[in-house]
Each structure stands twice: as C-alpha cells, then as structure tokens.
Amino acid sequence: xxxxxxxxxxxxxxxxxxxxxxxxxxxxxxxxxxxxxxxxxxxxxxxxxxxxxxxxxxxxxxxxxxxxxxxxxxxxxxxxxxxxxxxxxxxxxxxxxxxxxxxxxxxxxxxxxxxxxxxxxxxxxxxxxxxxxxxxxxxxxxxxxxxxxxxxxxxxxxxxxxxxxxxxxxxxxxxxxxxxxxxxxxxxxxxxxxxxxxxxxxxxxxxxxxxxxxxxxxxxxxxxxxxxxxxxxxxxxxxxxxxxxxxxxxxxxxxxxxxxxxxxxxxxxxxxxxxxxxxxxxxxxxxxxxxxxxxxxxxxxxxxxxxxxxxxxxxxxxxxxxxxxxxxxxxxxxxxxxxxxxxxxxxxxx
Amino acid sequence: xxxxxxxxxxxxxxxxxxxxxxxxxxxxxxxxxxxxxxxxxxxxxxxxxxxxxxxxxxxxxxxxxxxxxxxxxxxxxxxxxxxxxxxxxxxxxxxxxxxxxxxxxxxxxxxxxxxxxxxxxxxxxxxxxxxxxxxxxxxxxxxxxxxxxxxxxxxxxxxxxxxxxxxxxxxxxxxxxxxxxxxxxxxxxxxxxxxxxxxxxxxxxxxxxxxxxxxxxxxxxxxxxxxxxxxxxxxxxxxxxxxxxxxxxxxxxxxxxxxxxxxxxxxxxxxxxxxxxxxxxxxxxxxxxxxxxxxxxxxxxxxxxxxxxxxxxxxxxxxxxxxxxxxxxxxxxxxxxxxxxxxxxxxxxx
Numbered sequence: 001x002x003x004x005x006x007x008x009x010x011x012x013x014x015x016x017x018x019x020x021x022x023x024x025x026x027x028x029x030x031x032x033x034x035x036x037x038x039x040x041x042x043x044x045x046x047x048x049x050x051x052x053x054x055x056x057x058x059x060x061x062x063x064x065x066x067x068x069x070x071x072x073x074x075x076x077x078x079x080x081x082x083x084x085x086x087x088x089x090x091x092x093x094x095x096x097x098x099x100x101x102x103x104x105x106x107x108x109x110x111x112x113x114x115x116x117x118x119x120x121x122x123x124x125x126x127x128x129x130x131x132x133x134x135x136x137x138x139x140x141x142x143x144x145x146x147x148x149x150x151x152x153x154x155x156x157x158x159x160x161x162x163x164x165x166x167x168x169x170x171x172x173x174x175x176x177x178x179x180x181x182x183x184x185x186x187x188x189x190x191x192x193x194x195x196x197x198x199x200x201x202x203x204x205x206x207x208x209x210x211x212x213x214x215x216x217x218x219x220x221x222x223x224x225x226x227x228x229x230x231x232x233x234x235x236x237x238x239x240x241x242x243x244x245x246x247x248x249x250x251x252x253x254x255x256x257x258x259x260x261x262x263x264x265x266x267x268x269x270x271x272x273x274x275x276x277x278x279x280x281x282x283x284x285x286x287x288x289x290x291x292x293x294x295x296x297x298x299x300x301x302x303x304x305x306x307x308x309x310x311x312x313x314x315x316x317x318x319x320x321x322x323x324x325x326x327x328x329x330x331x332x333x334x335x336x337x338x339x340x341x342x343x344x345x346x347x348x349x350x
Numbered sequence: 351x352x353x354x355x356x357x358x359x360x361x362x363x364x365x366x367x368x369x370x371x372x373x374x375x376x377x378x379x380x381x382x383x384x385x386x387x388x389x390x391x392x393x394x395x396x397x398x399x400x401x402x403x404x405x406x407x408x409x410x411x412x413x414x415x416x417x418x419x420x421x422x423x424x425x426x427x428x429x430x431x432x433x434x435x436x437x438x439x440x441x442x443x444x445x446x447x448x449x450x451x452x453x454x455x456x457x458x459x460x461x462x463x464x465x466x467x468x469x470x471x472x473x474x475x476x477x478x479x480x481x482x483x484x485x486x487x488x489x490x491x492x493x494x495x496x497x498x499x500x501x502x503x504x505x506x507x508x509x510x511x512x513x514x515x516x517x518x519x520x521x522x523x524x525x526x527x528x529x530x531x532x533x534x535x536x537x538x539x540x541x542x543x544x545x546x547x548x549x550x551x552x553x554x555x556x557x558x559x560x561x562x563x564x565x566x567x568x569x570x571x572x573x574x575x576x577x578x579x580x581x582x583x584x585x586x587x588x589x590x591x592x593x594x595x596x597x598x599x600x601x602x603x604x605x606x607x608x609x610x611x612x613x614x615x616x617x618x619x620x621x622x623x624x625x626x627x628x629x630x631x632x633x634x635x636x637x638x639x640x641x642x643x644x645x646x647x648x649x650x651x652x653x654x655x656x657x658x659x660x661x662x663x664x665x666x667x668x669x670x671x672x673x674x675x676x677x678x679x680x681x682x683x684x685x686x687x688x689x690x691x692x693x694x695x696x697x698x699x700x
Contacts, residue, residue, distance in 0.1 A: 239667035317589035323673040335668040
C-alpha cells in the first residue's frame, strides 16, 4: 500500500505503519519507502485546485497556489527527525493494555531531508497582528475519530513558527513529497511531536491561543494514569522528550538511535550489560545537525548465555531517561521514553 | 559573614553557603540575605576604577564605566532561578564519597528579580564579527583552584547571549547588587547553570569557540563514573536539567520546588506515598514567568508511622526525572536530578 516496504502495518483505514528496526538501522536517513506513516483519516486527493490560505490574526490574508509559494519564496533544506508521540507505546501496553491504540514499536520515528519554504517567510508576507501568539495548521484530511469528523490540525507557538528550521515542505529526501506523506505540502516542525507536522496543509491560522481542534485539545495530551481524555485534560504534548531505542544487538555489537527533541541534542549514550550497575559509552555516529537523531554503536564481548542490555541517552542539559516503563504508563500511551532494554541469547560456540 | 542568615556555610575561604530549606520554602522569591553563594576565590574589591571591557571578535571593542552602561542602555528586569551544577550533591555523596567537593543540599539554588542591561544590547554596540559563535565572561575574582590561579570565567553560545532574558545585572531583588553576589556587575543567564552567571564581570570576549578557561574546560563537566577531570573530558554543562526537591513535609502537607531549566517549564509535579506505585498531582503555586522555578504543594493525610515520600517533576517536553541517585553518581558530583525522597515519621495522636 502506498509503495511502502520494510514497514509493520498497524492499520489500513486509516493507513498506519511503522518502520522495521532493520530499515531504521540501515542509516541515519530513513528511506522514504520505509518512513513511518501516522494518519487519522483517508489520504486526501490533492487536485490541481489546491491552495494554501493564511488567515486569522494577520494584516494580509493570503491565498496561494503551490507554484506561487515556490516561485515567491526562497527554498531551504532541513534534515529533521520526526517522531510520533505514540512511538514505543508497545512498552507501555506490556505494563497494562491500552485499548483502541496501536502497539507502535520503536519505528514511529524517522529522519529525512525536507525541502520547502520557511514558514517564517510566509508569516512575514501575511504580517502577524497584535495578539498573535500561536500558529495553527489545518490539513485536508478529514478524521472520523472526531465526532463530528474534523480536519486534522494543531498549532505551535509563534516564537517557534518564526524559527528558520520550520518548513512548509514539498519534497522529502530529494523527491517530490508522496501523497501518503502529505503532498502537495506539509509542515515540518523539527523537535516537536509528529502531530504538529501537519500533512496536506491547506490552511494556516495565526491565533491568540493554542489550537482548539480535537487532535490538540483532546488527543495528543499526557494524562495522569487515572485520567480520561477530555477537552483540555492533562498536559499538551509539543516538544519531543529525550528518547532512544535499540535497533540491533549481537554478542559483539549493539546499535540504536537517540533523539533529544526540542532544541537539545544528544551528548552521550551509555550501554549496560549488567542491569545498569556499570555502563560503557557508545560511539555517536553521523551528526546530521541540530534537528536529527544520532545513531550510535557500542562494541560488546558477551559470553554464551542470556543477557539483558539497558541503554540510556543523555541530552545537552545532562538529563537522562527515566528507568522503566512502569511509572510512565498513561491512558493514551504517549511518551514512552524509558531506557530501552533488550534480551539477547548468545549461543554456545561449537 | 557578608550579612548572610538562614544559610548553611560550606566554607569561608572561599565563602560558600547554601540556603536553608525553610528559607527556600518561605516563598518563590528567595531573600537576598539567604541567597546561596558559590565562590571559587576571594570576593574582589570593586573600586571606583571598575570598567567593563568588550573585546574578541567584535567590530568595536568597548571599555565602559558602570555609569555609561546604565545611562546608554535601557534597563530591564527578569525574574530568574539560578542553580549551581552541584545542587543536591549530598545525595550523590551518600552513594559514594566525593572528596574535595562540598556536600550541597537542595539550597544551591534560588530565585531573584534581577535588574540590568541586556547583554544583547551591549553586543549590538560592539558588533560581533564573522565567526562569532560564543560569548565569554571573565570575573575579577582570582581562583587558586586553577594552577596557576585564574580569573573565574565561562561562555554561552552567541544565540543565547542575544536573547532578551540574558542580563548584565547591577541590582537583585530591588537593591544594589551586594559584593558577595557580584557587585558592581554580574551576568545572569536564565536556564543555565549558575557558573555561567559570572560575577564581578570585567570582561566580555566574543569568541569562535567555547571558553577554554579551567572552570569550563575542566571543572563544570559531567564525567562518566570512571572518568577523571581533564581538559575537555566529559560533557560540558550548560542548560540546567529538570530538577526538584522537597522543602517541608508533615502528615497533612508536602511542599517543594521544581525547575525545568533551559527554555522549558514545569508542567506537572507528582507526589507518591507508596514508593511510586501511585501518584497524586501537586498544585503548582505562583508562576513567576518562563525563567523561574515553580513552588508546589500537595495535601497529605498520613496515618501514624513511618512514610517515604517520592516526588517527580515533568517538563514541557513531557519528560520526567530519573528514579534514583545510584545511576547518576559522577566524580565531580554534578546534576543530581533524581526524584527527591523524604522519610517522615508521623507520631501517634494521643
């Protein structure tokens, strides 16, 4: 479906699929064909009539064709990791079931090079008015998860929207954006949960307050364990929390990714083979800039038998990950950023 | 000494003292008389000959008197929490001794309202040249901890230095800055470890690379447990990591502080009386803006007997604190941001 391969499909209506570990491990840039997809509705048709409207608290409302957008504004490239708030939910479900939510493993994340115009440049054209504090995005996809159905949407603070790394992207990894990834135009908000990188973008609304639509006001929020989804309940998700996972492990090597989120970066990754009593520093691989994860590797020399690996990443504030999933369980299954663990059976050499 | 009261003195030569819990608990603004002091040398004399030099990668080197600085530039106020990287070191020492480092409790932090000029405005006067990427600060204090002795110093990235919240401050809580807090002029870098808020500032150097002085290149760095201080060893500290502590606890109420560091803010604080199996949300008290901690309180209803309280704060990326100190031990005893615990004996009602 949608030309995808090397993915684990979590649903077909709407289509949802995560990248397999081996495809994530293949390199720091994730192949577009294997890049995860988190949809809340059917992939909309992007006809030739597509327009981008910019309205709300602006001096000059805009109504632009893609051709105008591409001709009027300079083009930029940003390499950025996207990560769904539900990445690694399977670890929370293992603690206690989360009915109605897909058991995403470590592949609801990926890194691509995005090409497009700066949102900041579009905002400059429109001219935010006094009171502007947030920038909302609305996609063309209609989600039946909201009652009545709503277009997917969300907002980010104006301060972030004006930063140079936030793009309105029409290309991904050097190819025109594919329909399943948001063609003809999507937002890319580096450092924020994937839900803010709204696909099939057809409206930008400059606002005084955060987006009140279902997917920001009810869905993508961290509830306390005993909480229930409701308008404004729990804390809104936005910045990605420091996270990591293990992508492959053998007797001689362990590899994985780590991502700091927000404006932070990964400073260190530690690996333990004795349950966290002692740690070895992993080697951080390719540095793709401030908005991308780091792949890492550590050599191992494990004797035959069963081993449990534990990994912890550190960010540029010298903060590290919480120990385990038990204390992180929440009713929607978001932000599992516990230290990843893997059990490894090393066979006897014969 | 220095008119301090409600402090625990860790040393007199140089003078080092932390705020007592009760004084921290008194309110979200810390009294100047009780505000912590972390010095690496004798408090220098600030004579009438004091000047601020601005040099390095600038178009126009400056040499300013305090009167010129105050007359030429607009004055701003920022309420900001400062926190020493060694705050809560006592919890790490309890795991394994750290010779030569003071056993700071939870009072190597405090919040004040600072008044001064924006560093950004001074930098604009000087005009950073091509290649400028960091801004270094040098104090008048001479520290014998470096061999040979060095002036205390440190740097922050130019991007942070140009933000409006970074001040060159001459007043604290509405009074002229006291000598022990850096008079006549100190830097205040909200969200960063206290070591970057250099006191007795007499030189700003715009640089291509981070500060190479002893206190940034050797001292204030997070080493792995088996590491040893050396030039460039470990990761440089900068942003404060999410942290919290308990300031008072009775059978009916627990209170404390939480601080997110960097550009993040505290979104939730949880309290557990059953070792972390279940949690209750604390009430977040006065919001003093994006650069200050949050005090918090939670009602309790504890029966007679011994109780262990555990607290965890969450930041705006939905990240929470690591579970305990054992895994955070490091040779210099920095960044103990483990979940705080307190043992409480509730007497039998007679």
